Amino acid sequence: MSWFVRIQLCVGLYFGLQLAVCAQITVTFPTSRAVFQRDNANQATLYIGGTFEDCLDQIEARVVPRVAGQGTATAWTVIQTNPVGGQFYGSILVSGGWYQLDVRGVRNGSEVALSSVDRVGIGEVFLVAGQSNVTGGDGLPNGPSATDDRVSSINFQNINPNNNTIPPYANVQLPCPEFVHLDDFVKTAPFGNYAWCWGIFGDLIAQRLNVPVLIFNSGWSGTSMYNWVESIDPNFTTVGIFGNTYPAGLPFGHLRLALNNYIAQQGYRAVLWHQGENDNFTETSRESYRNGLRSIINASRSLSGKENLAWVVARVSRMTRDGVSRTWQPVIDAQNDVIGINGSDPNLFLPNVFAGPETDPLEGPALRTSDNIHFTGNGLNVLAQAWDNSLTNAFFASSTPYLSTPPLNVTVLCGPGGNQLTFQGPNGWGAYRWLPENDCNQVLNDQQTWTASTGKYRLKVIDNFQNTVLSQRLNVPVSTTTDVSASGTTTVGQGGTITALSSSSNACRFSWNGPNGFTSTQQNFVLNNATSAQAGTYTVSATNAYGCQAQSSLNVQVVNIIESVKSGNWTDSSTWSCGCLPTASTDVRINARHTVDLSTTVQARNVFYQNGNLQFLSGGSLMLAQ
DSSP: OOEEEEEEEEEEEEEEEEEEEEEEEEESSSSSTEEEEETTTSSSEEEEEEEEEEEOOEEEEEEEESSSSSSSSOOOOOEEEEEOOOEEEEEEEEEEEEEEEEEEEEETTTTEEEEEEEEEEEEEEEEEESSSSHHOOOOOOOOOOOOOEEEEEEEEEBBBTTTTBBOHHHHGOOOOOOOOOOOOOOBBBTOSSSOHHHHHHHHHHHHHHHEEEEEEEOTTTOOOOHHHHHTSSOOOOOOOOTBBBTTTTHHHHHHHHHIIIIIIHBBBEEEEEEEOOHHHHHHHHHHHHHOOOHHHHHHHHTTTTTOOOEEEEEEEOOOOEEEEEEEOOOHHHHHHHHHHTOOOOOOOOOOEEEEEOOOOSOOTTBBBTSSSSSBBBBBHHHHHHHHHSSSOOOHHHSSBBOOOOOOOOOEEESSSSTEEEEEEOOOSOOOEEEEEEEOOOSBBOOSSSEEEEEEEEEEEEETTTEEEOOOOEEEESSSOOOEEEEOOEEEEEETOOOOEEEOOSSEEEHHHHHGEEEEEEESEEEEEEEOOGGGGGEEEEEETTTSOOEEEEEEEEEEEEEBSSEEEETTTTGGBBTTTTTTTTTTEOOOTTOOEOOEEEEESEEEEEOOEEEETTTTTTEOOOO
């Protein structure tokens, strides 16, 4: 489950009267416990997206360390101004750390909505691969949970729960990612059995580097090097040394799935590779193992489009054969060849491959099971410590991490129906998949542009390498419509005042157009000293938070002569034919049998008497413009 906190705030705003205005905002990306890879300057751009329901002038964000000293707080930073479509998107630069993310909506300079994500990290992301000493399983005792809150994973293992079978690479359906603390029995996606030694390892890295850690696991117990090489072909079915058949495209397919999905979105520091025990048993040659390791490293890079992906290769071969625990030097030599320890011959070593721990010497009943193959008990602590020791400060300085691919900035337009919005994905992707918010495999539409009705959705895009990126969650409310009504002056005398008013139940922005190119973005406006050139139709367009519009018009007449329609006071607009008051620019005609009382100083251009009377009362005076 994805956790966030949404707080609704109500403030009083003045639009001619006091109103209680409540606004809602929800952060839907990132979700709780998401960790994004930092760069070598200990920073990353944190992308933020979500939804809002009411009018906002801007969206602001900040991060606050959850624990003092575990990160650097940022000030409130504007990430988007004048958001439209009910969805927002922006970013801030964040230093390595473990944070609460706060996002607020601002209107008229005041905070009117606030949403928080309780745990978001900028830190280190690792993908482990190999055989049983990276993943456990097959009845091996588990290791402990991580004790540091900053260590996380995704709880998923590619096993069909309905029939306990493992789908082949082509049929794997990864659920929407949900990040969890790395507890002991968490299935570290995409194929890890449980925490194994990685909870301990995560604690060590988090405490040493003071950043959060995210761990994925693509290991498979009992695999040999040739199983990994053969399964680079997604349609190939490889057979293990003990006769077990792997689903087509596996085990390598799990590594590829992690790179194309989780790593594409979160970023990545390195693959941590621990494999070689089976190749001791089969006495694999140095050349064969070296070529195989080079093949899977090169494939991981070419198939993900990341040519500099870092690998950390453990030196490991210990296996028991014929009742004797032994090591196998050809495998160790091959691993050192690829790392570059044995020279810089490009036919041997690969760039961006680093030395992992030497685990063969870590043996005996205090560290391993009775077969002296698998780590257990305190051995898992020792194994985790060995991995931590191998990831030196020099490694972090010289390895080049891949940073996260930003979530998709989806364009949102008002839809054709009253409960619809039109979404458009960004250009440049090979495939577009519109999904329900909580099902990342049910495709509702496969076009770049899609009109959706009431509901919650997200977009998944895929590039030519099969790298997959998800958008923030998108919301289409029950109603996207708005309304507007224009009112005000309909007839005014020359030189008078035109007043135009507009009202709406949910509009955020107003735009007026009128005669002779008149425009205004005010909700209401006043034009003094009206002339005949200002007569005509004034149309207001109102736009709500979802970008949907409504229009209303006001027809204004500017007259040169005003007639009395009854007896009355000069300063009473109902006395006159225009429903307005005469000005110094208008002629006045007092019609038959009408008496107009004058009790203050007024102006007119001329006054004509059509058998009517003008009666001066105390204080009354008339000033003629001519």
